[in-house]
Amino acid sequence: MNSKDSGTKFVFVTGGVLSGIGKGATTASIAKLFQFRGYSIRIVKIDPYLNIDPGTLNPIEHGEVFVTDETWTFRPIEDFKFTISEIDLDFGTYERFTGMNVHPSQNITSGQIYTSVILGERRGSFLGRTVQIIPHVTDQIKKRLWENVRKEPVPDVLLVEIGGTVGDIEAMPFLEAVRQLAREVGRENVAFVHVTLVPYMKSVGEFKTKPTQHSVRTLQGLGLQPDVVVCRAEAPLSEPARAKIALFCNVPEEKVISNPDIPIIYRLPLSFEEQGLGNGLVAHFGLEQRTPQTDDWRQIVERFEDASENVTIAMPGKYTLLSDSYKSINEALAHAAAACNAHVTIRWIETEDRYDEAPLTKDLSNVDGVLLTPGFGGRGVEGMISAAAVSFREKIPFLGICYGAQLGAVAFARVEMGWEGAHTTEVDPDSLYPVVDLMPEQRQAKDKGGTMRLGGHEVHLIEGTKTHALYGVTEVRERFRHRYHLIERYIKKMKSKGLIISAVDSTGRIINAIELTNHPFWIGVQFHPEFRSRPEKPHPLYLGLIRAALEYKRGKSREQRS
Numbered sequence: 001m002n003s004k005d006s007g008t009k010f011v012f013v014t015g016g017v018l019s020g021i022g023k024g025a026t027t028a029s030i031a032k033l034f035q036f037r038g039y040s041i042r043i044v045k046i047d048p049y050l051n052i053d054p055g056t057l058n059p060i061e062h063g064e065v066f067v068t069d070e071t072w073t074f075r076p077i078e079d080f081k082f083t084i085s086e087i088d089l090d091f092g093t094y095e096r097f098t099g100m101n102v103h104p105s106q107n108i109t110s111g112q113i114y115t116s117v118i119l120g121e122r123r124g125s126f127l128g129r130t131v132q133i134i135p136h137v138t139d140q141i142k143k144r145l146w147e148n149v150r151k152e153p154v155p156d157v158l159l160v161e162i163g164g165t166v167g168d169i170e171a172m173p174f175l176e177a178v179r180q181l182a183r184e185v186g187r188e189n190v191a192f193v194h195v196t197l198v199p200y201m202k203s204v205g206e207f208k209t210k211p212t213q214h215s216v217r218t219l220q221g222l223g224l225q226p227d228v229v230v231c232r233a234e235a236p237l238s239e240p241a242r243a244k245i246a247l248f249c250n251v252p253e254e255k256v257i258s259n260p261d262i263p264i265i266y267r268l269p270l271s272f273e274e275q276g277l278g279n280g281l282v283a284h285f286g287l288e289q290r291t292p293q294t295d296d297w298r299q300i301v302e303r304f305e306d307a308s309e310n311v312t313i314a315m316p317g318k319y320t321l322l323s324d325s326y327k328s329i330n331e332a333l334a335h336a337a338a339a340c341n342a343h344v345t346i347r348w349i350e351t352e353d354r355y356d357e358a359p360l361t362k363d364l365s366n367v368d369g370v371l372l373t374p375g376f377g378g379r380g381v382e383g384m385i386s387a388a389a390v391s392f393r394e395k396i397p398f399l400g401i402c403y404g405a406q407l408g409a410v411a412f413a414r415v416e417m418g419w420e421g422a423h424t425t426e427v428d429p430d431s432l433y434p435v436v437d438l439m440p441e442q443r444q445a446k447d448k449g450g451t452m453r454l455g456g457h458e459v460h461l462i463e464g465t466k467t468h469a470l471y472g473v474t475e476v477r478e479r480f481r482h483r484y485h486l487i488e489r490y491i492k493k494m495k496s497k498g499l500i501i502s503a504v505d506s507t508g509r510i511i512n513a514i515e516l517t518n519h520p521f522w523i524g525v526q527f528h529p530e531f532r533s534r535p536e537k538p539h540p541l542y543l544g545l546i547r548a549a550l551e552y553k554r555g556k557s558r559e560q561r562s
C-alpha cells in the first residue's frame with residue numbers, strides 16, 4: 001500500500017544539535033497548522049530507547065510520564081502481551097495543542113520493535129532467514145507507521161516525531177525506515193522537518209549556524225534532505241542567518257523557520273502561520289489551499305497573554321529539579337489561571353531537605369495555594385506530609401494529586417486523628433496505621449512494570465461534596481496511575497474530624513477522592529486531572545484550586561490592609 005491508496009501525507013520531524021529543544025511543541029504546532037485548515041491529523045512519536053514504554057523511567061531524567069485514557073494491549077506475538085497506557089510526555093503537548101486524545105500505539109519505542117522482531121524469530125516468522133536490522137527491524141517500524149495511517153479515521157496527515165538527535169545510534173533504524181518509506185510513497189507525499197538549535201553569541205552579536213549545518217549534513221548522509229528547517233533560538237533569526245542556513249542546508253529561504261523563545265508556548269502555531277509554514281506545507285503536498293481558521297486559537301492564546309492578576313502555587317515534592325517532571329500539572333495550573341484572568345507562578349519546594357512543619361509553614365506563608373505532587377517511594381515524603389498538615393492548619397487551598405492525596409490522608413491521620421506512625425505501606429510496610437495500602441488481591445504481583453492501575457476509569461462523585469459541586473455531574477472519567485489505595489476502614493473513621501470521601505470507583509470499593517468539610521478548599525484525588533486539562537478547557541478541579549487561591553490571596557491582602 002502506498003500513500004496514494006490512503007491519500008495520507010507524512011511529516012517527519014527530526015532533531016539536531018541538542019535534545020530537549022521543543023521538538024514536541026514544534027510537531028504539535030505543525031499539526032495545528034493542518035487543523036486550522038480542516039485537515040485531519042494523527043501524531044506518532046518514536047522513542048528510540050529500549051524500554052517497552054516509559055512507565056519505569058525516572059522523571060528527573062526524562063520528565064513526566066503521560067497517561068492516556070485508552071489502554072493498549074501490545075502483542076508482539078499471539079500469546080505474549082503488555083498493557084500500555086504510559087507514554088512519552090510529548091503526547092501531553094499533542095493532546096493540549098490538538099484537542100485530541102491519543103492512543104498508546106502512537107508511541108513507538110525500540111523496545112516494542114525489537115521485542116516483536118525477536119519473539120517473532122523464535123516463532124519462526126522469518127522462515128530460516130538471518131534476522132537483520134535491515135530489512136526486518138525497518139519493516140517492523142514501517143508496519144507500525146502504516147497501522148497508524150490505516151486506523152480509522154484515516155488521517156489526511158500523519159506527523160511522526162523522531163525522538164533524540166540525528167546521529168544517535170539508537171535512532172538509525174528509524175531514520176532508515178523513514179527513508180525507505182519516503183521512497184515507497186513518493187517524495188511528494190513526505191515532508192521532512194528538521195528542528196535545530198541556533199545559538200546566539202552575545203559577544204559578537206551573531207547567530208551561529210554551524211551546528212545546524214552539521215546536523216543537516218548528518219541527516220543528508222543518511223539519505224534525508226530536510227524540506228523545512230525550524231530554528232530554535234533566543235530571538236527571531238536575523239536575515240543573514242536565515243539566508244546562510246538556506247544556502248548551506250539546501251532549503252528555500254522561506255522554509256527556514258524561526259522558533260524563538262516565547263512566553264506562551266501556545267502562540268507557536270500562530271508564529272509558524274505568520275511565517276507561511278502552513279501554506280508552504282500544503283503547497284508542498286499539493287493539497288488544496290484553504291483559509292486557516294485561527295480565530296478561536298488566537299483568542300485562547302490572548303487569554304493567557306492578557307492575564308493581569310498573579311497567583312502563586314507551591315508544589316512541595318521531589319523531582320523538582322526538572323520542571324518537566326510535572327509538565328501536565330504546570331500546564332493545567334496555567335490553563336486554569338488563564339481562565340481566571342491570572343498568571344500562575346509555581347514555587348517548587350524540594351522536600352528532601354525540608355521536612356519539619358516549621359520551615360514549611362514559613363515557605364507556605366507567602367503562597368496562595370498548595371498542589372501536593374504525585375510520586376513514588378520514600379524520598380521527600382516527610383516534607384510532603386508536613387506540607388499537607390500545614391495546609392489544613394493554615395487553611396491554605398490545597399489540591400493533592402495521587403501520591404499527594406495519599407500523603408494528605410497520612411498527614412490527617414497523624415495530626416488530626418493522632419495516629420502516630422500512620423503511613424503508606426509503600427514507605428513503611430510495618431506501619432500500625434496503614435491508611436494507604438495495597439488491596440488484598442494486589443499482594444501477589446511481582447513485576448514493577450504492568451502492576452499498576454492505569455488509564456481511564458469511571459469515577460462516581462458523591463452528591464453534596466465540594467468535589468461534586470466543582471464538576472457539576474455525578475459520573476466522570478479520569479486517568480489513573482497508581483498501585484496503592486486509600487483504605488476505607490481508616491478513611492471512614494476520619495469523618496469524625498472532617499475528612500470525607502467525595503468520589504469512589506464504579507464498584508464503590510476504591511476511594512477516588514477525599515476532602516475536608518471544615519476547610520475552604522482541601523481536596524485530594526487518586527487520579528490525575530491534569531492529563532485532561534486543555535488550554536481552552538481547564539479542568540474543574542484545577543479551576544477550583546485557582547479560584548480558591550485567588551480568594552485566599554484577596555482575603556490575605558484585606559487582612560493586611562485592616
Ligand code: GLN
Nearest residue numbers: 374375402403482483484
Ligand atoms: N506511589 C503512589 C502509588 O503507587 C502514587 C502514585 C502517583 O502519585 N502517581 O499508589
